[in-house]
Amino acid sequence: MKTVLIKEDILSRNNERAKDVRALTKTKNVFYVNVMSSPGAGKTTLLKKLIPLLSEYRIGVIEADIDSEKDALDVERATGVRTIQMHTGGACHITCQMSMEALEALGLDGLDVVFLENIGNLVCPAEFDTGANMNLVLTSVPEGDDKPLKYPLMFEVASAVAVTKTDVCPVFDFDREKAVANIRKRNAGADLFFVCAKTGEGIPELAEYLKKRIASEVGHE
Amino acid sequence: MKTVLIKEDILSRNNERAKDVRALTKTKNVFYVNVMSSPGAGKTTLLKKLIPLLSEYRIGVIEADIDSEKDALDVERATGVRTIQMHTGGACHITCQMSMEALEALGLDGLDVVFLENIGNLVCPAEFDTGANMNLVLTSVPEGDDKPLKYPLMFEVASAVAVTKTDVCPVFDFDREKAVANIRKRNAGADLFFVCAKTGEGIPELAEYLKKRIASEVGHE
DSSP: OHHHHHHHHHHHHHHHHHHHHHHHHHHTTOEEEEEEOSTTSSHHHHHHHHGGGGTTSOEEEEEEESSOSHHHHHHHHHHOOEEEEEEOTTOSSOOHHHHHHHHHHHOOTTOSEEEEEOOSOSSGGGGSOOOOSEEEEEEEGGGOTTHHHHSHHHHHTOSEEEEEOGGGTTTTTOOHHHHHHHHHHHOSSOEEEEOOTTTOTTHHHHHHHHHHHHHHHHOOO | OHHHHHHHHHHHHHHHHHHHHHHHHHHTTOEEEEEEOSTTSSHHHHHHHHGGGGTTSOEEEEEEESSOSHHHHHHHHHHOOEEEEEEOTTOSSOOHHHHHHHHHHHOOTTOSEEEEEOOSOSSGGGGSOOOOSEEEEEEEGGGOTTHHHHSHHHHHTOSEEEEEOGGGTTTTTOOHHHHHHHHHHHOSSOEEEEOOTTTOTTHHHHHHHHHHHHHHHHOOO
16 A cells, blocks of 8 residues: 555656746747657657657657667668657666756757657556646557557556557558547547558658647747 | 665575475475566467376466466466466566465475476576476567677576477577577577477477476376
């Protein structure tokens, strides 16, 4: 029981801190996107394909990992945008305190949009509000169409869900309709996309969707 | 700082409890395997293929999930072995307390081997000793060959690592040698397997390996 109370306390303090992050990004007129998924669902690869379609914005990327600089180097090399690697020292999610420190380390001056690539984990990151304007949740075809049934909160907190690696749907007997139905069980309102970094499917549509949200929430056109 | 201390306290209490689990399984002469991986790496599918190759043992399975009964129903239907579904109420890993309760709920009388399918999570479950005789860690080809670089602890605590879904190596440009080198950076001694539930690759070898461990650790032939 004690553990639960500690956790509730941590979560309530985290949510308090989220207000500070939102105040900061609002002052700086920055649209902040928290990207979450299982390990290897394609967060880094999607960002590399998506960022060039958002060339009208000045973009920054925060890569969070337990270890290695691989993702930050990949994104920086592929897109040329301002990127920092953040190490969590073993932690399985990004708290709002970490989110704030990462935004400060990245520096928001001269940026319109910031993507946070969260730790690859379909459980814990969903519990911690990072103060972002939206949560973009990825779920990959090889993981199977049943993930929303088994990891409910991640899908509940999603503003948008992108099913990735759609080119391998036939290989994995992945049923798109079943996937949509399972996501809808957890979240009736999330915007849904089917994307593939290899074939390019759905990436322009996801970019257009982000542009609309950016325009309506921080006024960048 | 406080959070870290709480965590250390939780972990040290967990490790104390692991001794009780090991005492229980030793008394009951049961070999207990903790199976861990990312969501959708193929834990359930592998168990369904592996269990029929271990037909000389009386097997039990504990399926841990945040929600849904899907995996327990799948395994029970496919293998006919004693299976229970355990819900963690949102928790992202199995503590030793949960492990003990699940073993008691399953009942060890008349069993030789128990598999625990942990929550799909490449981070947190690695921190919590479940009291198992061994940790079998799966990492799937679609996740990419770099996972040991980014999720170090999971590979460090592995007794054996099985790379799953090897039939799609060409589709995902997965480099087996690089994967082995990355696993070896984290763990020089783990036994390594390449397996595929669809083609059957590596599953007999994994079954033979388990038989040897079962024979040497609990004396079942």
